[in-house]
Amino acid sequence: MYVNIFYYLWILLQVIIGYNLILPVLLFCFYKIKGGKTRSLLKHPVSAEDGDYGIIVTAYEHTQTLPAVVDSLLRLNYSRYLIYIVADKCDVSQLHFTDKRVIVLRPKETLGSNTRSHFYAIERFERNHDRLTIIDSDNLVDPEYLNELNEYFNLGYVAVQGVRKAKNLDTVYACLDAARDMYYHFYDGEVLFGAGSSATLSGSGMAFTVQIYKNCLAHLDITGAGFDKVLQYQLLNSNNRISFAKDAVVYDEKTSKSDQLVKQRARWINTWFRYFTFGFKLTGKGIRNLNWNQLLFGFILLRPPLFIFIILSAIFIVLNIFIQPVVALIWFIAFIIFIAGFVIGIAQSKPDKRVYRSLVRIPLFMFYQVLSLLKVRRANAFSVATQHYHEHTIEELRS
Numbered sequence: 207m208y209v210n211i212f213y214y215l216w217i218l219l220q221v222i223i224g225y226n227l228i229l230p231v232l233l234f235c236f237y238k239i240k241g242g243k244t245r246s247l248l249k250h251p252v253s254a255e256d257g258d259y260g261i262i263v264t265a266y267e268h269t270q271t272l273p274a275v276v277d278s279l280l281r282l283n284y285s286r287y288l289i290y291i292v293a294d295k296c297d298v299s300q301l302h303f304t305d306k307r308v309i310v311l312r313p314k315e316t317l318g319s320n321t322r323s324h325f326y327a328i329e330r331f332e333r334n335h336d337r338l339t340i341i342d343s344d345n346l347v348d349p350e351y352l353n354e355l356n357e358y359f360n361l362g363y364v365a366v367q368g369v370r371k372a373k374n375l376d377t378v379y380a381c382l383d384a385a386r387d388m389y390y391h392f393y394d395g396e397v398l399f400g401a402g403s404s405a406t407l408s409g410s411g412m413a414f415t416v417q418i419y420k421n422c423l424a425h426l427d428i429t430g431a432g433f434d435k436v437l438q439y440q441l442l443n444s445n446n447r448i449s450f451a452k453d454a455v456v457y458d459e460k461t462s463k464s465d466q467l468v469k470q471r472a473r474w475i476n477t478w479f480r481y482f483t484f485g486f487k488l489t490g491k492g493i494r495n496l497n498w499n500q501l502l503f504g505f506i507l508l509r510p511p512l513f514i515f516i517i518l519s520a521i522f523i524v525l526n527i528f529i530q531p532v533v534a535l536i537w538f539i540a541f542i543i544f545i546a547g548f549v550i551g552i553a554q555s556k557p558d559k560r561v562y563r564s565l566v567r568i569p570l571f572m573f574y575q576v577l578s579l580l581k582v583r584r585a586n587a588f589s590v591a592t593q594h595y596h597e598h599t600i601e602e603l604r605s
Contacts, residue, residue, distance in 0.1 A: 220522055224537065226515045227544040229505070230393045234547065237400045257359055259287040259352055260335035260416070264323045265343040266294045269301060271459075276308055278346040284353060288335070290327040294318070320409075320433045321423055328416065339413035344459040346373060354454035355413045361449070364418040365404075365441050367395060368411040368454030371555075379467050380460035381564035382571045386512065387458075388555040389548055394506065395450040396554075403502040404442060405450035407434040410458065418446065432477030435507075439484040442503050443491070464574055471578035475511055479582065482508060513575040519544075 263275055272291060279289050289308045293301070295316045303310065311330060317323050324340065337359060341347065348354075351368065358366045369391050372384035394406040412434070422440035423433070441448055461467040485507030492501025509515070519541060526534035552561065 220533070220537075223515055223518045223522065224540055226509050227519060227540040228547075229509075230397070230551065231543050231547040233393065233397050233401050234550065237397045240400060240402070255360070256284070256286055256356055257337040257352075258333070258335045259284075259355075259413070260327065260331050260338040261287055261289045261341060262324055262327045262338055263289060263291045263341045263343060264294070264320060265291065265296055266318075266323075267296060268343070269293060269296050269298065271344050272301060275341065275343060275345060275347075276303060276305075279341070280305055280307065281349050282347065282352055283349045287352065288332060290330070292317075292323040292327050294323055319427070319429050321426070321428045324419075325424070328420070331416075335416055337413060338416050338419060340410050341456065342410040342458065344373070345370075345410055346457040348455040348457075351454050351456065354451050358449040358451050359413075359415070363449040364415045364446055365407075365448040366413045366451050366454065367405040367407055367448055368413070368451050368456060369395070370408055370411045370456050370458040373457040373459045374462065375460070375558055375560050377462045378564045378567045379464065379571065379574075380462050381558075381561045382567060383460040383467070385552050385557065385561050385565065387460075388557060388561075389512075389551040391452075392551040392554045393547075396452055398502070398506065399448070399450040401502065403499045403506075404438070404446075404448035406503075406506065407438045407448065409434045411454070411456035413454075430476070430480075431473040432481055435477055435481040435484070438503075439481070439488065439507070442488055442500055445495075445497070445500070447499055467571075467574050468578045468581065471575050472581040475575075475579055476582045478511055482510075485509075511575070513572045514579075516544075517572065517576075 261279060263272070263279075265272055272293075276289060276291070279287075287307065291301070291308065291310045293310060293312050295318070296312065298310055298312050301310055309330075309332065311327060313323075313326055317326060324338075328338070337355075339352070339355065355366050355368065370387060372380065372387070375381050375384060390406070390408075396405075399405045418441070419437075422437055422444070426436065428436055438448060461470055485504045487504070488500045488507060489504030491497065492499070492504055510518075519537065523534055523537040523541065526537060
């Protein structure tokens with residue numbers, strides 16, 4: 207009896223890990239069957255009015271990239287917005303903006319939290335904005351960003367995730383980080399939304415109605431990384447869909463150095479361990495409510511970080527060569543499907559040739575993420591500030 211129990215547990219464990227290899231391609235096929243649409247006919251238009259945006263830019267300790275961020279925001283082809291810079295634990299003596307649309311906020315006490323910074327700005331909005339968007343201090347924004355967001359708000363959505371494109375491709379780490387983003391934006395953004403569920407949130411380049419943001423997070427005090435994980439759970443738990451605006455572009459700085467990569471990924475892996483149980487809750491609720499949006503999104507939240515299930519899959523292939531060669535062949539086929547899906551995912555973004563060339567260094571990238579896994583218990587002790595090494599203008603990035 208115990209042998210049978212062990213056998214079935216062994217099979218179950220392989221299924222739990224293995225389905226992650228083929229799920230993206232299955233979703234892609236379903237998305238194509240549905241017509242590959244992420245905008246038209248998803249909802250009926252409810253408004254044609256341009257929203258009034260509060261643009262929240264959060265900075266912690268460092269301010270050197272803020273002039274470039276603000277310059278890109280002031281070039282938006284849009285009129286109804288104000289920019290709120292929350293300079294947490296920053297020296298603002300060198301920040302001088304003459305445009306009245308820019309409001310610099312310097313908290314007297316350190317906030318040390320994304321959501322605290324967001325609500326610090328919201329509580330000081332100079333007028334009744336109906337929408338807000340969150341921008342990191344290292345982002346640059348495409349001039350049509352707010353117009354693209356409006357397309358989805360005017361269809362009735364209350365939450366929109368845009369695309370974060372790479373601002374720099376100067377090292378192999380930056381190229382692989384960009385490739386990872388392309389993969390997730392396609393499958394967890396465009397495909398997932400187009401399949402009838404919600405896009406996952408990415409920390410910045412996202413927008414909400416002010417009211418829904420307050421409803422989701424005003425009663426919570428979130429510290430450490432991962433506020434976007436809590437926010438997306440709250441949105442889905444309240445039966446909202448997060449739309450994906452693939453033409454609402456912000457340019458994001460990618461990790462250029464190995465030590466930066468290890469610390470950043472340690473924080474990200476820590477957030478998965480902290481919040482992956484949201485997946486069980488949403489999956490259960492989706493089953494009870496017969497709600498496809500919640501059910502599918504719940505499965506996505508249960509998925510471990512990419513490098514973890516790739517390593518586990520490789521281990522299962524090797525073990526099954528000696529235990530069940532036929533199963534090893536199934537694993538190998540699933541792995542080939544995953545690789546094909548990965549290439550399809552990043553190809554949608556028409557990446558720079560440097561990104562393709564960097565793919566041969568994926569094992570090195572995964573090695574540093576294993577190091578991050580070993581540091582995950584201490585992840586929240588790492589500074590929440592990210593060092594920035596690149597200065598670009600929006601014109602350079604769009605050319």
